[in-house]
Amino acid sequence: EKASQLQTQKDSLTQKLQETERRNVELESQLLDLEQRLENSELESHSFRKSLRSLLQLLDGKIFELSELRDSLAKLMEEDSS
Amino acid sequence: EKASQLQTQKDSLTQKLQETERRNVELESQLLDLEQRLENSELESHSFRKSLRSLLQLLDGKIFELSELRDSLAKLMEEDSS
């Protein structure tokens, strides 16, 4: 009966191991998926910030050009009133 | 006959004086008219430049506000990437 008892324990352990390994596979798949999503999210965020940086530089240019236009107008009025 | 000659000269002078005085009145009227136009033109020009000066100040304000917006965007991107 000792052998029969050991066999029962062994079967139970085998079943528990299989469940734990299935859970493992599942967790690893979830991890891979999350890592992929995080990487995509970072790539998108990087690309987004790069585009934003371009727009910021364009905005810098527009503000500079508006300031030049403003200076031209101020100079024109100075000449006209003198 | 001396008297008759003098009378003729006097009549001619009187006529010439009248013509010259008419021309004078005409010139004075033209002068007044031109002075009025010049004054109006200067008043309009003054008012125009005053309005332009207001627009220049408004433009200054808009450029300043665009620069603040630009700085906010730059700061936002700095915070986000850090």
Added chain:
Amino acid sequence: EKASQLQTQKDSLTQKLQETERRNVELESQLLDLEQRLENSELESHSFRKSLRSLLQLLDGKIFELSELRDSLAKLMEEDSS
């Protein structure tokens, strides 16, 4: 004595005519001067408005470019959030 009286009147008329003619010359000179000033003022005003028109067109361009930049930013944010 009639001749002497006429002579006096003639002298007075001659003097008055000379004065009126001097005044005429003076008025014509003032007119010419004013006409010149008015013409210069109109030339300057024309040139000033021409420069202003150029600045207005530049301003139009800058506003259009800022609107394009704004649309790029809006489009970028739409893509990012979708």
Added chain:
Amino acid sequence: EKASQLQTQKDSLTQKLQETERRNVELESQLLDLEQRLENSELESHSFRKSLRSLLQLLDGKIFELSELRDSLAKLMEEDSS
């Protein structure tokens, strides 16, 4: 000897189960960590886009105000030249 063999197999299974469970705990911890990072990243991204949206609205306002200023200038020049 059957019992001894079974005991050996049971010990081996127990050890393997422990290792798999340790790996499970480790994977669950990694998952939690990644989920936390992804959530933070999304919160930051959400907050970033909210700030960007505010800036976009400010930019809209500035462009509108520049357009009004442009119209005032155009109107002023029209009045002046008429």
